[in-house]
Amino acid sequence: MECPKCSNAMESRTFKEVTVDRCTGCRGLFCAPDTIEKMKGMWMTEAVIDMGDATVGKEYNKIDDIQCPECQVAMDKISDPEQPHIWLEACPQCSKVFLDAGEFTDIKFNTVFDRYRDWRKGKRA
Numbered sequence: 001m002e003c004p005k006c007s008n009a010m011e012s013r014t015f016k017e018v019t020v021d022r023c024t025g026c027r028g029l030f031c032a033p034d035t036i037e038k039m040k041g042m043w044m045t046e047a048v049i050d051m052g053d054a055t056v057g058k059e060y061n062k063i064d065d066i067q068c069p070e071c072q073v074a075m076d077k078i079s080d081p082e083q084p085h086i087w088l089e090a091c092p093q094c095s096k097v098f099l100d101a102g103e104f105t106d107i108k109f110n111t112v113f114d115r116y117r118d119w120r121k122g123k124r125a
Helices: 033-040 054-060 103-108 112-121
Strands: 010-015 018-023 029-031 076-079 087-090 097-099
Touching: 018 033, 029 033, 033 097, 033 103, 054 103, 097 103
Parallel strands: none
Antiparallel strands: 010 018, 018 029, 029 097, 076 087, 087 097
């Protein structure tokens, strides 16, 4: 499978009972929404799974017209319902989502600063 953002190979990574596909280049993550929910409740998943540079992830976040690496269909542009400043891509067929490097860590830790970013950045158009 090829990364929809940087075209490098995606590799499966397992931590405890969850498995995600992670890009070997930009370190973006591709997984099911329920996997994200499981990882949010697990200790240290952000350090083991979301180990990419958030600054690099922010640059790749600008690329949002992408194809699902699994289904090869255009992914929908969505934002995290709890933190609208986090912009993701979701496949309308398989329902999996793509998170740029650093986005899972941001999803896991909802801070006061995140609420400010939500207000400043606004919802995804």
